Amino acid sequence: MAQKYKVTTRTKLLSFLFETLALNGGWSKKTVKQRLQSATVFVNGQVQTKHDFMVDAGDMVTIGTQQRGAQTNSQQKKLEILYQDKDLIAINKPAGLLSVGTNKETKDHALALLRSELSRAKKHLRLWPVHRLDRDTSGVLLFATSKEMREAVMEQWSNTEKTYLAVVEGTPKKDHGTISQPLRLDEKEYKMHVGEHKEAKPAITHYSVKESRSKRTLLKVNIETGRQHQIRAHMAWLGHSIVGDERYGKKEAHMGLHAMRLVFVHPLSKKKIVLEVDAPQTFYKLLK
Template identity: 65%
Template sequence: MADIFTVKEKSKLLEFLFAHLGGWSKKTIKQRLQGSSVAVNGQITTKHDHPLNTGDVVEVGVVKKASTQAQTLQKLEILYQDKDIIAIYKPAGLLSVGNTTENKQHALAILRDQLSRGKNQVKLWPVHRLDRDTSGVLLFATSKEMREVVMDKWSISEKIYLAIVEGSPKETKGTIDQPLRPDDKVYRMYVGKHPEAKPAVTHYKVKQSTKDRSLLEVSIETGRQHQIRAHLAWLGHSIIGDERYGTKGEKMGLHAKKLTIIHPVKKKPMSFEMDAPREFYALLN
């Protein structure tokens, strides 16, 4: 059941939630907001700076109704499967893992239902996550132990993305070596030196350019939250459709194309690859 609050004075949504959800950590509040679990006057919003006026009604605990695509999505494309790991293609618009127990429209839940047979319920552990609006290769482990073994070698895994950005970088290839840290007030990453910032390294190559946009191949040495999105925005070339770090659009131009890991049992490199869909490349024009 949703908690309902009436706004007494003008405020920003995230500030209001911090003030009225005293028993929750700021991290949890941000996750609920991003997980489409907050509504203002009956309308779901994920914007931290959504303006609140006196008399507005804020609901916490609601779940966004599944989109038409999500409602019809009953199976995910499996790229590779053995008794230890499963690699899938996650379409854009789908959460990797649910932020609330009520939300069943996420990749983990769909794949679990897809693989389970009757009372034999499959258990899965996400090795990593992709943002809701990022499509591409997503990896799960069939046990907590297998997940930990994969993660032990995660720093040497190869993670290649495609990104469509605003404008064209001056250099055809380059490296962004800028530390990242979560902002204390809003759900985004702060780029730059700070005592709490963690190292983050992103490499990029320009694959194609049009008049106003460019297609980049991006690889990351680290896997910080929003790393590619924050780094490219810092470079001055935000990802198309990335409202948080750039300009709002119908689709976001970020796709996880290839993932190479050390298999937890075979101890050999394994690669999983999926090209971006046609609608992704359409963003370049």
């Protein structure tokens, strides 16, 4: 039988579970972590497996049985490979999956899953991320099979075409525009500050309206630079934060940002590589 608990103070999900189930409920911390990893923890009806997911006062946390079809990152189907040769591999990263691990113990991330999927018993595949996507951003993610290839792609990264789809709150006043505000990372808050500052770096974001509803808008976004959280911070500065972006806007079960297209010249073959993948249905549902 499902157990329901109401959140009274904003905190991380794992901290809430430890206090509620371990400290006051007699559960072991190991059991709490296992329940979280096995997709039996729900926040407002949505499965959550991320220990650092933020819950707010009033949220309802349910401890139940695993839903049919619910999967943790490690239980996912094989990653969708969009392109592969001996030097480069591109995947369609699902939302909710880290690009790379945050520490040596983290196994549920795209790099580890892809390496495990493609490695053979006597041949361990080595991979280097050419770039990264935020955990809650889906779409094209590129890896190299050597440091030299990664560096070769990065040398021309400023000429790479990077196109995203974004669902934002409200509707921009103009159907298209450019945001050229510099960005500065606040390492304590792990958040980008927008505007002039001696430590700020240039950042350029172009956007155009694809579809507009009464309260939300679908944008096509191209970035000339690739700063951390660039689109998220720039759109929030414009007054139209990404839907579901807890750090720069309001929390929802899903975030409306998808890396749709990546175009670059292969350093060895000199051929143009076009990688493109549509957003999942859960993304488009955010527009409704």
